[in-house]
Amino acid sequence: MLADEHKKRVVIIDTSNEVGGDGDIPHSGIGGARRMQVPNVNMQHNVMIEAVENHMPETIIIDEIGTELEALAASTIAQRGVQLVGTAHGVTIESIIKNPSLQLLVGGIESVTLGDEEARRRKVQKTVLERKGPPSFTCAVEMLSTTECRVHHRLDSTVDAVLAGILSLNL
Secondary structure, eight states: OTTTTSOOOEEEEESSSSSSOSSSSOOGGGTTOEEEEOSSGGGHHHHHHHHHHHHOOSEEEEEEEOSHHHHHHHHHHHHTTOEEEEEEOOSSHHHHHHOTTTGGGGTOEEEEEOOHHHHHHHTSOSEEEEEOSOOSOSOEEEEOSSSOEEEESOHHHHHHHHHTTSOOOOO
């Protein structure tokens, strides 16, 4: 749809052939999108960067971001202004926040020490967790079951609320 109807340059990073079909000929369902197969699962982060450097995509679709190197590559791609559509395995956004390998996808987390006055103003302890930077994705969809999902239209706000203890997403 993005490639055909919206005329975007779309690259699909297809590690396990779940998106673009198995074999050398891409599945017709991906339309005009370019598929880049990943020869070795440990090379996915390299193929992600190669896609940006060599194919000038407007959108990259990534199946199963699962390592710190892949999260770093996704962050690098987002910083270059390329739209990302991807999956990462976690039960909730909170589980991604708590996963050291994947937390960069939600902006990274750092411990910050507040001054006495600021801690009183916020009504929190002096040491708090905050988001380091912008998430790699602007929005997120959590699959709660096979028939139910939760949409986070502003992932940055969701992450900030979870870290501030204002929002709990545990099931």
